Amino acid sequence: MAARLSFNKILFIMLLLLISIPILAQDEDKPVKVTTDLVTLTLTVTDQYGRYVSGLKKNAFTVYDEGQEQEITFFTDADAPVSIGILFDISGSMSGEKIQRARKALERFMNISHPMDEYFLIAFNSRAQLLLDRTRDSEALLRKLTLVRPKENTALYDAVYLGIERVTRGAHQRKAILIISDGQDNSSRYSFKEVRNLLKETDVTIYSVGIMDNNDSRDPIGLQGQAFLDELSSVSGGKSFYPQTSVEMDEIFERIAVELRNQYSIGYIPKNFQPDGRWRKVKVKVKPPKGMSRLIVRTREGYYATPTIKYK
Structure with missing residues (x-):
């Protein structure tokens, strides 16, 4: 029994x-949903002559969130790879010498960049097209650009919107977008405001290289395009450039590549954080080492107070 x-x-x-x-x-x-209040910032530090300053320690930086000093809980100055969106203008206004100069300078950029960088390639004329998604093969990217022929109008705003969406899904912690364009938009579905608002929701740093000639700099559409590129770069902590010669263009692309390899990443959990969706202004100050003059730090202007959601 x-x-x-x-x-x-x-x-x-x-x-x-x-x-x-x-x-x-x-x-x-x-998937397990995890919310975090950690705010991350990518910092570029230069001296008064524009030279990059490396080797600073965490205690050299002070972060203010809505005017209140914060405790830095994450800090690194490692030469780490970046997820980079390449936005290449192939509209009719980029024909001839413009596009040839830009291709050559981009090759220089990729030769100097971190070998483990991840690239997204978006070409745009009347519409934005994702030509390559998440690749480390710089030669394949450059080959793609040899096949395109400039034509039609310019959907610059759409390209930037798509670029932000794609690069935020990248594998690396730091994200950047490189815009190569004459800045003239005449074919986008998205507006300037929509692109700007999307950018402000991310920690993507935007660099823009305006491929303009003398006529572009005097044309109202060209001036509007330049204002758009300047605004995106400023909001995100990046920079915009307007080379006048091929030599200047090569130097600028080289400078951007070097900058991406000489940045700091910091993080903090805001005191009295409230996920109310408001825009919160951020300011970072840097104390120069003894014997060094004033330093300049660039980073994004702020963030929206919503918890970051990650899936595990």
């Missing part, structure tokens, strides 16, 4: 396990 009862108990336990296992498996398959 005892043996029979033991067998029945064992059978009952096995049935319970069979019922329980699928339920457990279903729970494990569901």
Whole structure:
């Protein structure tokens, strides 16, 4: 009798396990949502002559969030790879020498960049097209650009919107976008305001290289395009450039590549954080080492107070 009862108990336990296992498996398959209040900033530090300053320690930086000093909980100055969106203008206004100069300078940029950088290539004329997604093959990217022919109008705003969406999904912690364009938009569905608002929701740094000639700099559409590029770069802590010669263009692309390899990343959890969706202004100050004059720090202007959601 005892043996029979033991067998029945064992059978009952096995049935319970069979019922329980699928339920457990279903729970494990569901992504776990984790919210965090950590704010991350990418910093570029230069001296008064524009030279990059490396080797600073965490205690050299002070972060203010809505005017209140914060405790830096994350800090690194490692030469780490970056997820980079390359936005290349192939509209009719980029024909001839403009696009040839830009291709050559981009090759220089990629030769100097971190070998593990991840690239997204978006070409745009009347519409924005993702030509390459998440690649480390710089040669493949450059080959893609040899096949394009400039034509049609310019959907610059759409290209930037798509670029932000794609690069935020990149594998690396730091994200950047390099815009290569004459800045003239005449074919986008998205507006200036929509692109700017999307950018302000991210920690993507934008660098823009305006490929303009003398006519562009006097044309109202050209001036509007320049204002757009300047605004995006300023909001994100990046920079915009307007080379006049091929030599200047090569130097600028080289400078951007070097900058991406000489940045600091810091993080902090804001005091009295309230996820109310408001825009919060951020300011970072840097104390120069003894014997060094005033330093200049660039970073994004702020962030929206919403918790970051990550899935594990």
